[in-house]
Amino acid sequence: MKGHAGKILDIDLTNREISTIDTSEYEEWVGGHGMGTAIFYDRVEDKTIDAFDPDNVITMMTSPLAGTGVPAASARTEIQGISPQPYPTEWFNRSNFGGRFASMLKYAGYDGVIIQGAADEPVWVNVVDDQFEIRDASDLWGLGTWEAQAEIWSEVGQRGWNQVDETRDSGRTTQKPAVACIGPAGEAEIRMATVQHDAGNGAGNAGFGGVLGSKNFKAISVLGTGSIEIADPAELLEARLWAQREYSYDHDEDIPQVRDFYSFSRSPGEGDLGGVVETKARPQGCVGCHNTCRKRTSSSHGNESSCVEAVYYSGFDSAKHGETTAETAKAADIVQQMGFNAYTLNAGLPWLEALHEQGVLGEDGEIEADLPWDSLGEASFVEELVQKIIDREGIGEALAEGNARAAEEWGRLEQDLESGLLTLFAWGYPQHYDARTEVEWGYATILGARDVNEHDFNWHVYWQPHISILTGEEPPVSAEELANIIEESTPPHNVIPDYSDGAIYSEVAAERNSWHRHYSRFYKQSALFCDWAFADFTSPYTDDKSGITPEGEERFLNAVTGMDITFEEGMEIGRRIWNLERSIWTLQGRHRDDEEFAAYNYEEPAPGPYYLPAKVDGEWEYIDTGGRKLDRGKVEEFKTLYYQEEGWDTETGRPTRETLEELNLGHVADELEGEGKLPG
Numbered sequence: 114m115k116g117h118a119g120k121i122l123d124i125d126l127t128n129r130e131i132s133t134i135d136t137s138e139y140e141e142w143v144g145g146h147g148m149g150t151a152i153f154y155d156r157v158e159d160k161t162i163d164a165f166d167p168d169n170v171i172t173m174m175t176s177p178l179a180g181t182g183v184p185a186a187s188a189r190t191e192i193q194g195i196s197p198q199p200y201p202t203e204w205f206n207r208s209n210f211g212g213r214f215a216s217m218l219k220y221a222g223y224d225g226v227i228i229q230g231a232a233d234e235p236v237w238v239n240v241v242d243d244q245f246e247i248r249d250a251s252d253l254w255g256l257g258t259w260e261a262q263a264e265i266w267s268e269v270g271q272r273g274w275n276q277v278d279e280t281r282d283s284g285r286t287t288q289k290p291a292v293a294c295i296g297p298a299g300e301a302e303i304r305m306a307t308v309q310h311d312a313g314n315g316a317g318n319a320g321f322g323g324v325l326g327s328k329n330f331k332a333i334s335v336l337g338t339g340s341i342e343i344a345d346p347a348e349l350l351e352a353r354l355w356a357q358r359e360y361s362y363d364h365d366e367d368i369p370q371v372r373d374f375y376s377f378s379r380s381p382g383e384g385d386l387g388g389v390v391e392t393k394a395r396p397q398g399c400v401g402c403h404n405t406c407r408k409r410t411s412s413s414h415g416n417e418s419s420c421v422e423a424v425y426y427s428g429f430d431s432a433k434h435g436e437t438t439a440e441t442a443k444a445a446d447i448v449q450q451m452g453f454n455a456y457t458l459n460a461g462l463p464w465l466e467a468l469h470e471q472g473v474l475g476e477d478g479e480i481e482a483d484l485p486w487d488s489l490g491e492a493s494f495v496e497e498l499v500q501k502i503i504d505r506e507g508i509g510e511a512l513a514e515g516n517a518r519a520a521e522e523w524g525r526l527e528q529d530l531e532s533g534l535l536t537l538f539a540w541g542y543p544q545h546y547d548a549r550t551e552v553e554w555g556y557a558t559i560l561g562a563r564d565v566n567e568h569d570f571n572w573h574v575y576w577q578p579h580i581s582i583l584t585g586e587e588p589p590v591s592a593e594e595l596a597n598i599i600e601e602s603t604p605p606h607n608v609i610p611d612y613s614d615g616a617i618y619s620e621v622a623a624e625r626n627s628w629h630r631h632y633s634r635f636y637k638q639s640a641l642f643c644d645w646a647f648a649d650f651t652s653p654y655t656d657d658k659s660g661i662t663p664e665g666e667e668r669f670l671n672a673v674t675g676m677d678i679t680f681e682e683g684m685e686i687g688r689r690i691w692n693l694e695r696s697i698w699t700l701q702g703r704h705r706d707d708e709e710f711a712a713y714n715y716e717e718p719a720p721g722p723y724y725l726p727a728k729v730d731g732e733w734e735y736i737d738t739g740g741r742k743l744d745r746g747k748v749e750e751f752k753t754l755y756y757q758e759e760g761w762d763t764e765t766g767r768p769t770r771e772t773l774e775e776l777n778l779g780h781v782a783d784e785l786e787g788e789g790k791l792p793g
C-alpha cells in the first residue's frame with residue numbers, strides 16, 4: 114500500500130532492544146487504531162492484565178495519510194493499549210494527538226511505534242532516520258513536558274536553516290525533532306496522565322502517560338528527513354485544490370456567525386482563545402492542515418491549547434476577577450507541562466468546590482483537605498492541587514486514582530453520581546456533551562471505553578442550530594435540510610438524525626450509532642482524518658449546503674494509497690476493527706450489564722435549552738431537548754436493538770462466532786470460545 118513508510122519500530126524496554134517489523138504484516142488494518150489494535154491483540158496474550166503491568170503493550174500509530182499533505186489528516190497519532198483511567202475496569206482504550214510527530218515519524222521511515230516491557234531505569238528513545246537507540250533519561254526524569262522537550266532538542270541538535278539541501282531525502286532538515294513525552298504526572302503513574310508533544314498537543318483521555326511512566330519511558334524523539342511515496346500525486350494535489358476551492362474557509366466571504374462550528378470549513382483560530390487570554394494570537398495548525406484551529410499567542414500562554422484544556426478554569430477565573438484573565442491560559446499551561454488531563458479537573462474542580470462549600474471537604478471536614486481556597490481563580494490554585502495529586506500528598510492521594518475512585522474511597526460515589534453533584538457520565542469520565550440530550554455521544558461512550566469525544570454529529574446537529582437559535586438567528590441549515598444531508602452523506606446506514614423522545618431509543622438511534630462507530634474506527638482513528646474536521650456534513654460554501662463527507666474521505670484515501678476502495682468498503686474495515694476491539698473488551702470481561710450511564714442521567718433532568726433536530730408529527734424542526742431524563746428501561750431496549758444491528762448476542766452484548774467469521778476473525782472467535790466468553 115502506498116503512503117506507508119514501510120517499517121514499525123519495535124521497542125523492547127525490558128531487554129533494551131529496538132528492532133523493526135514490516136508494516137505490510139498489518140496492512141489489512143490500514144493504519145492507526147486498526148493496526149494498533151491488531152498488534153495489541155497479537156502481542157498481549159492475557160488481555161486481563163492491569164494497565165501498569167509491564168506486559169501491557171502501547172502502540173503509537175500513524176496512517177498512510179500522515180505527512181502527505183491531506184488536509185486535516187496529515188498529523189494525527191493514535192495511541193492504544195490497556196488504560197488506567199476508566200472506572201471500574203481498566204479497558205483497552207485509545208487516545209490521539211496532533212502536531213508534527215506523526216509526519217516526522219513517517220519521514221524517518223516508520224508508520225508506528227510498539228512499546229513493550231518496562232525499563233529498570235528511566236529511558237528515552239532517540240530516532241534519527243534509520244538510526245535509533247535507547248538512552249538514559251535520568252537527567253530528564255522530573256522535568257515538565259516543555260523542559261524535557263527543550264533538553265532533547267538541544268541534545269539531538271538542529272541543523273541551521275542555511276543547511277537545507279535542494280533535493281528531498283537529503284538527510285537534512287531545519288525542523289526540531291518531534292518529541293512525545295510524559296510529565297511529572299506520568300512519572301508518578303497518575304491515572305489521568307497524558308502524553309504530550311510540543312506545546313499543547315496531548316493524548317489525554319486514557320491515562321497512557323501513566324502507563325509510559327510505569328515503563329520508565331520518558332520520551333521518544335524523532336527526526337526524519339525522508340519522504341512518502343504517493344499512489345497518485347497529481348490526483349492528491351487536485352483533490353487538495355478541490356477541497357480548498359469548494360469547502361475551505363473563505364476570508365472574503367461573509368459566513369454565518371456560527372462559523373466556528375463547522376468542521377472542514379471551520380474558521381481559523383486567530384481569535385483570542387475563546388475570550389480567555391489577554392492578548393491576540395495567530396492561527397496555528399497541525400502539519401498539513403488548512404483549518405489551523407489552534408493558536409500561538411503573543412503572551413506565550415495557552416499555545417496550542419484549545420477546547421477544554423484552554424477553558425476548564427475560565428469559570429473560576431471570571432468568578433474571582435469579574436472576567437476571564439491570563440490566569441485561565443496560565444492554568445492551561447500548568448496542566449500541559451505537568452502532563453495532566455484537564456478534563457478531569459473540568460468535572461473535578463466544581464465537585465471539590467461544592468464539597469468544600471457544604472463543609473464536607475476542608476481542614477475540619479470529613480474529607481481532610483488543605484487547599485488554598487482563597488486563591489481559587491488564580492492559576493496558582495491549580496498548580497498546588499495538581500502538585501498534591503502528583504505527590505499523592507493529603508487529598509492528592511485519593512485524587513491520583515481519578516475522581517471516581519476518590520469518590521468511592523470517600524464513600525460518596527453513589528450519592529454524588531445520583532444527585533449529579535459529580536458529573537461522571539460513564540466509566541468514571543467527566544460529562545462532555547449531555548447524554549440525556551445528545552444521546553449518540555452518550556451511547557458511543559457506554560458502548561466504548563472512555564468519553565467518546567467524537568464531534569461528527571455534534572457540530573452540525575447541536576452547535577450550529579443551538580447557537581443560532583440562542584442568538585435569534587436562523588440556523589444556517591433547516592432541520593429538514595440537515596436531516597436530508599446527513600442521510601445522503603452516511604452510507605451504508607443512511608443515518609436519520611432524529612433526537613425526538615421516541616427516536617432516541619429506536620432502530621434509528623441504533624443505526625446512527627453503528628454508522629458512527631464504524632466511521633470513527635476507520636476514517637478518523639485508523640486513516641486518521643482529524644475529528645475536528647471530519648465527518649463534515651454541512652458547509653456554508655456549497656450550493657446544496659452539504660460538506661465534504663463522504664466524497665472527501667474516499668478521494669484522499671485512494672489518491673494516497675491506491676487502494677481504490679469505496680467509502681462503504683472503508684466502513685466495512687471500520688466494522689472489522691470495532692468487532693476486534695469488542696472482542697478484546699469481551700476477553701476483559703465486558704458484558705451488556707456493564708454498559709450503563711451514571712444514575713443522575715436517569716434521575717435528574719438535563720439543563721436546557723439544548724436544541725437538536727427532531728421529527729415531530731411528521732415535520733422536522735429543532736426542539737429544545739433540555740429537561741429530558743433518560744428512561745432506564747428504554748436505554749436497555751436501545752442496547753438490544755444496537756447489539757442486533759451489529760450482529761452481537763443480545764443477552765451478553767458480545768460478538769457471535771457468525772459475525773466474527775463473516776469479518777474473517779474466526780481466530781478471535783476461537784479465543785473467545787477458549788476463554789468461555791463466546792456467546793451461545
Ligand code: SF4
Nearest residue numbers: 398399402404406643
Ligand atoms: S483541525 Fe485542528 S486539531 Fe485537527 S488537524 Fe487541523 S489543526 Fe490539527
